[in-house]
Amino acid sequence: MADTKDLVLEVHGLKTNFYTYEGVVKALDGVELFLRRGDTMGLVGETGCGKSVTARSILRLVEPPGRVEEGEILFREIDPKTGEVNAVDILQLDEDEMLHIRGGKIAIVFQDPSTFPNPVFRIGDQIAEVILLHQDMKHDVLEMKINKLERILNMNPPPVNVSEIVAHLEQLRSMRGNPPEPDEKAKKKAAKWRAIEMLKLVRMPSPESVVNQYPHELSGGMRQRALIAMALACNPSILICDEATTALDVTVQAQVLNLLNQLKKEIGTSIIIITHDMGVVAETCNWVAVMYAGTTVETCATDELFANPLHPYTEGLLHAVPKLHEERERLPQIPGSVPNLIHPPSGCRFHPRCDFATEICKTEKPKLEEVQPDHWVACHHPRI
Amino acid sequence: MKLRDFILRRMILAIPVIFGVLVITWFLAFQVGDPAAMYINENTPQSAIESIRKAHGLDEPPHIQFILYLTNLFQGNWGESTSTSFRPVLEVIALKFPATIELAMLAMFFAIILGIPLGIISATKKDTVVDHFTRVFSLAGVSMPIFWFALMLKYVFYYQLAIMGLPHLPGSFRYDDLMFPDFKYTTGFLLFDSIVFEHNPRLFLDALAHLAMPAFCLGYLTLAIITRMMRSSMLEVMREDYITLARSKGLSERVVIYKHALRNALIPTVTVIGLAFGGLMTGAVLTETIFSWPGLGTWAARAILNSDLAAINGFTLLVALIFVTSNLIVDLVYGTLDPRIRYG
Numbered sequence: 001m002a003d004t005k006d007l008v009l010e011v012h013g014l015k016t017n018f019y020t021y022e023g024v025v026k027a028l029d030g031v032e033l034f035l036r037r038g039d040t041m042g043l044v045g046e047t048g049c050g051k052s053v054t055a056r057s058i059l060r061l062v063e064p065p066g067r068v069e070e071g072e073i074l075f076r077e078i079d080p081k082t083g084e085v086n087a088v089d090i091l092q093l094d095e096d097e098m099l100h101i102r103g104g105k106i107a108i109v110f111q112d113p114s115t116f117p118n119p120v121f122r123i124g125d126q127i128a129e130v131i132l133l134h135q136d137m138k139h140d141v142l143e144m145k146i147n148k149l150e151r152i153l154n155m156n157p158p159p160v161n162v163s164e165i166v167a168h169l170e171q172l173r174s175m176r177g178n179p180p181e182p183d184e185k186a187k188k189k190a191a192k193w194r195a196i197e198m199l200k201l202v203r204m205p206s207p208e209s210v211v212n213q214y215p216h217e218l219s220g221g222m223r224q225r226a227l228i229a230m231a232l233a234c235n236p237s238i239l240i241c242d243e244a245t246t247a248l249d250v251t252v253q254a255q256v257l258n259l260l261n262q263l264k265k266e267i268g269t270s271i272i273i274i275t276h277d278m279g280v281v282a283e284t285c286n287w288v289a290v291m292y293a294g295t296t297v298e299t300c301a302t303d304e305l306f307a308n309p310l311h312p313y314t315e316g317l318l319h320a321v322p323k324l325h326e327e328r329e330r331l332p333q334i335p336g337s338v339p340n341l342i343h344p345p346s347g348c349r350f351h352p353r354c355d356f357a358t359e360i361c362k363t364e365k366p367k368l369e370e371v372q373p374d375h376w377v378a379c380h381h382p383r384i
Numbered sequence: 385m386k387l388r389d390f391i392l393r394r395m396i397l398a399i400p401v402i403f404g405v406l407v408i409t410w411f412l413a414f415q416v417g418d419p420a421a422m423y424i425n426e427n428t429p430q431s432a433i434e435s436i437r438k439a440h441g442l443d444e445p446p447h448i449q450f451i452l453y454l455t456n457l458f459q460g461n462w463g464e465s466t467s468t469s470f471r472p473v474l475e476v477i478a479l480k481f482p483a484t485i486e487l488a489m490l491a492m493f494f495a496i497i498l499g500i501p502l503g504i505i506s507a508t509k510k511d512t513v514v515d516h517f518t519r520v521f522s523l524a525g526v527s528m529p530i531f532w533f534a535l536m537l538k539y540v541f542y543y544q545l546a547i548m549g550l551p552h553l554p555g556s557f558r559y560d561d562l563m564f565p566d567f568k569y570t571t572g573f574l575l576f577d578s579i580v581f582e583h584n585p586r587l588f589l590d591a592l593a594h595l596a597m598p599a600f601c602l603g604y605l606t607l608a609i610i611t612r613m614m615r616s617s618m619l620e621v622m623r624e625d626y627i628t629l630a631r632s633k634g635l636s637e638r639v640v641i642y643k644h645a646l647r648n649a650l651i652p653t654v655t656v657i658g659l660a661f662g663g664l665m666t667g668a669v670l671t672e673t674i675f676s677w678p679g680l681g682t683w684a685a686r687a688i689l690n691s692d693l694a695a696i697n698g699f700t701l702l703v704a705l706i707f708v709t710s711n712l713i714v715d716l717v718y719g720t721l722d723p724r725i726r727y728g
């Protein structure tokens with residue numbers, strides 16, 4: 001594995017249970033993830049394998065009856081001044097420190113754009129809210145004032161008191177190094193201005209009017225863009241997109257994915273894309289983690305995974321992706337069904353469906369190991 | 385403009401409702417008694433009875449009488465309240481309305497002020513002692529008959545405290561007329577009059593003391609309804625995805641509850657509040673009677689006992705108008721809370 005300093009997020013042995021009336025749902029049992037700074041990681045697996053629960057566990061947003069039982073979620077942040085890397089274990093933070101991380105350092109875009117925005121608040125206010133919460137608005141207020149003066153100068157016809165404005169503008173620009181503390185009203189205005197900037201960033205059509213609109217007045221694609229704008233508003237180190245594009249139609253989906261990749265370059269965010277669409281992974285991600293029934297079974301670079309899958313489950317999963325040049329009556333399926341997580345199979349959770357299972361698979365849970373350079377697999381008999 | 389059109393349309397739609405109320409109450413009253421009976425006694429000669437009937441249009445067939453009644457209504461003649469010294473119904477209503485409204489407003493005020501926070505606390509502290517207590521308290525409110533509750537209040541806070549020689553709450557009327565013999569109503573709203581026109585804080589406090597029991601008694605049912613509604617809609621809203629989103633932004637639990645959840649949870653509660661306001665008018669009949677409150681409720685109760693048909697019809701019409709108006713106000717408040725509602 002590469003130097004741990006490059007890893008912005010490391011998840012080890014994450015276990016999350018849900019205490020339901022039917023019994024304890026062991027939704028996550030030993031999830032392992034590594035996310036390098038600047039990477040886009042795909043988190044894939046069948047429905048119900050625990051992708052969303054993983055995302056929520058990382059942000060400590062698992063709600064009762066669920067509970068994160070054990071594990072380690074290391075978040076490494078670069079101090080902008082000293083360039084030093086500090087690691088914190090998210091599971092050890094207290095609730096106040098956690099509020100700082102959520103939305104500010106790690107942001108999430110959820111699955112369904114129709115139910116996630118709050119229906120009674122304007123889009124702009126919902127974006128401004130998170131900006132006001134995490135950012136000291138000194139720079140923004142100043143930039144907003146400079147921006148306004150610049151616009152006035154460029155007006156046609158030019159204003160009468162040009163020299164005064166230029167002088168004032170110079171004065172404001174000189175304060176950039178150490179901006180003054182703004183008042184509440186200016187902060188709110190600047191946050192709204194930033195909200196418009198964010199909407200422009202996510203290529204929202206007519207952002208000036210959208211800030212004042214309510215969620216129900218937007219289309220699904222626009223709402224999803226608004227949610228992405230909300231998540232990116234504070235330049236988070238990590239952006240988690242939980243099926244952020246699944247509810248959208250194919251063209252909009254492609255637009256949003258393109259957008260995410262462009263934004264990654266502009267802002268320098270590391271991204272986790274949760275999906276069960278291997279096509280999306282192939283197009284947008286450079287690293288993949290494959291999950292099965294609450295465990296990470298394989299993780300490596302995307303090209304490597306497609307060229308050389310080592311876990312029997314991944315192999316089956318890739319066969320399930322239709323290829324254009326092949327003509328087949330039916331898509332092959334992995335035999336058997338997703339296991340019951342209240343009474344999960346012993347040992348390797350995949351063994352009832354695995355063609356290569358042996359005795360040891362039924363009794364001993366395989367560990368995720370680096371079987372080939374930078375290629376990690378949890379299997380007693382990897383397909384080398 | 386849109387808003388004005390909406391209000392206008394709603395008022396037009398209210399016409400059939402009011403007409404229905406008029407038809408039903410008038411024909412029911414027509415079946416129940418003979419209005420002429422109130423104008424005669426055992427010594428009235430037969431010929432005089434005939435002329436009384438003629439004078440009041442009572443010799444006409446029912447549908448003509450009903451049309452006559454409608455025409456009079458529109459001309460501001462709601463009939464005479466025979467049980468109130470034959471004074472015009474509208475005049476009696478104008479006289480007694482402030483007492484009832486003051487009582488109802490105070491009842492509503494305290495039902496809202498207590499009910500909404502109780503519902504929120506009960507929901508956010510679900511299955512704790514606070515929640516159990518609140519649920520029992522509100523269950524009692526919706527299941528207790530108002531007249532029984534009124535009598536119990538009066539028994540404890542007036543009668544028992546008084547015979548123990550302790551300070552007690554007044555059990556009847558709007559103020560103590562032995563203490564304030566010179567007081568004259570200006571607007572009829574005592575709390576208002578006592579401060580604005582009389583500059584008399586002692587009268588104000590006395591009026592409040594007199595309001596305490598009847599207002600609590602009248603408001604308790606509404607309080608219970610609001611608490612239960614608030615609790616259940618809060619619980620529902622807290623499960624919504626947008627609450628998860630709010631949490632994922634790093635907002636504190638306080639902001640999540642009081643900003644993101646509350647605004648949404650208030651929407652159904654407001655509907656209930658509007659409906660309950662109409663219900664207060666009917667509750668006032670029982671409460672006012674027990675606390676000898678000189679308002680519309682007492683008057684309506686006496687009218688019923690005396691077959692004062694014009695008064696009964698007048699009171700029913702007034703309650704219907706209040707229902708229609710409070711529903712309209714609810715819809716307007718609704719629109720300010722929920723941007724998805726369009727007036728159109």
Ligand SMILES: Nc1ncnc2c1ncn2[C@@H]1O[C@H](COP(=O)(O)OP(=O)(O)OP(=O)(O)O)[C@@H](O)[C@H]1O
Binds near residue numbers: 020045046048064
């Ligand atoms: N609130 C809950 N109560 C009980 N079990 C739950 C709850 N939430 C999730 N689970 C369980 O956790 C497991 C993982 O669910 P999760 O939502 O993470 O799946 P997913 O991989 O995101 O699937 P999908 O692709 O359908 O979104 C499921 O088997 C589910 O039964």
Ligand code: SF4
Binds near residue numbers: 311313354380
């Ligand atoms: S550990 Fe055994 S059962 Fe599990 S995937 Fe590997 S071979 Fe199959």
Ligand SMILES: [Mg+2]
Binds near residue numbers: 052053111242
């Ligand atoms: Mg999911």
